[in-house]
Amino acid sequence: MNMQIQQAAMALKVARSTIALTGAGISVESGIPPFRGRGGLWEKIDPMKYAHIDAYERNPAEVWEVLFLGLIDVLGKAKSNDGHRGLVRLESMGRLQTIVTQNIDGLHQQAGSKDVIEFHGTFASMSCMTCGQATDSHQVSLEVLPPRCACGGVLRPDVVMFGEIIPLDHLQRAQMLASTCDAMLVVGTSATVEPAAYLPVIAKRSGATIIEINPEPTPLTDRISDITLLGEAGRVLRALVDAVKHILRD
Ligand code: NAD
Ligand code: ZN
Numbered sequence: 001m002n003m004q005i006q007q008a009a010m011a012l013k014v015a016r017s018t019i020a021l022t023g024a025g026i027s028v029e030s031g032i033p034p035f036r037g038r039g040g041l042w043e044k045i046d047p048m049k050y051a052h053i054d055a056y057e058r059n060p061a062e063v064w065e066v067l068f069l070g071l072i073d074v075l076g077k078a079k080s081n082d083g084h085r086g087l088v089r090l091e092s093m094g095r096l097q098t099i100v101t102q103n104i105d106g107l108h109q110q111a112g113s114k115d116v117i118e119f120h121g122t123f124a125s126m127s128c129m130t131c132g133q134a135t136d137s138h139q140v141s142l143e144v145l146p147p148r149c150a151c152g153g154v155l156r157p158d159v160v161m162f163g164e165i166i167p168l169d170h171l172q173r174a175q176m177l178a179s180t181c182d183a184m185l186v187v188g189t190s191a192t193v194e195p196a197a198y199l200p201v202i203a204k205r206s207g208a209t210i211i212e213i214n215p216e217p218t219p220l221t222d223r224i225s226d227i228t229l230l231g232e233a234g235r236v237l238r239a240l241v242d243a244v245k246h247i248l249r250d
Contacts, residue, residue, distance in 0.1 A: 020199060133151070
């Protein structure tokens, strides 16, 4: 592990541009369960039934009751952890430029990261399905479900649901960064949800060094990843940041 940390730190030192792709795993230590794997939300709820835009259009109140109310409760209590903070420290050292996150929890911004592409949107705001007006989620009353806009239309959280496409500006910018970076940190993602899972492949093909941080192997491990740091995001990023600091002094 120590050797791999050193290798990863060296790759971050020499890279002119580094981006991070993060997934639900980086927020596990903040108390937010991932979707897949042990304790994952999908063990209890069928995503196609409740996290699909068709389900929301058919019966928004039911999706709120089964899925969104619980999520809002968990997200509201969560605080950023050492994994999020490690990425902030790399940014402040000039060793990380942008984070592409699949998370909808806002914890990278809470920790202080400045350039975050929210690939799957955010729970921080909601939009009217009739007139398009966006509202800060804190301003929305959830006493009667589904929540409604002043125009009477149904409000939806600004997250990308199954059956929807990634906003084009996010997709294009993320692909452009992936194809031009020298190093990519892939943290806490099972790399199974497209098109996010394809970003490391684009980076690899363009010659970037792929550094993966995850307690378990993923489909990227040994195929796409050049360096795999097995372990929890918080602990591994703490060690990696210390190694980068050390190496930058030399
Ligand atoms: P995923 O649930 O498919 O995979 C989570 C990954 O994190 C797994 O590979 C697991 O081994 C790893 N992991 C578990 N604990 C970890 C830790 N302490 N440190 C580092 N890694 C750890 O998640 P995904 O790949 O992000 O894709 C699924 C979708 O889930 C995304 O679309 C995302 O929008 C959504 N999601 C978001 C949140 C959130 O906002 N926090 C939570 C759950 C799901
Ligand atoms: Zn409206």
